Amino acid sequence: MARLLVAQALAALLLTACGGYGGSPSGAPTSSAGAGSQSRSATRGNASLQLSGAISGSFVPQGVVCQPPGFTDLLVSISGMLESAQYTIDISAGAGTHQLTTAGTATVGITETNPGFSRWAAGYQQVGGSGSLTIEERRGQVDAELAGVQGAPGTVHIVGNWTCP
Secondary structure (H helix, E strand, C coil): CHHHHHHHHHHHHHHHHCCCCCCCCCCCCCCCCCCCCCCHHHCCCEEEEEEEECCCEEEEEEEEEECCCCCCCEEEEEEEEECCEEEEEEEEECCEEEECCCCCCCEEEEEEEECCCEEEEECCCCCCCEEEEEEECCEEEEEEEEEEECCCCCEEEEEEEEECC
16 A cells, blocks of 8 residues: 555656656646747657446546656556546556566556545455556557555456657
């Protein structure tokens, strides 16, 4: 449970330190003006994730934030929408392929942030869930069954990939 809280705090810190997606309070992409500049959207990461179970459908990413290079583990926070709800997907692991277990160091979590608060996770102590996570430099793939945490209903299966900016 302590790793769950640390991962949530790191994700919040990353979003704050990096200005969130696009650096605007609304979460909309911003662009730079001037000769030779590129828009923020040209350098942002991307994600293609499918969810099934307690929440189902194609996750529509709005932003991918990753901690700066040089850290041992890659910390990824992907914000987006599924139907009319806002979610954040948090991923943490070192390079390689990992099995998501309560004794491992790789973690995946999904948090509904609006309109309510629900959380599903795998890879944390005292939390069920299973699956695999592969990290290659600043991109990865996930195929995991996440267990409900803090009263969240059922399980959520997440499959897909992401690329950091």
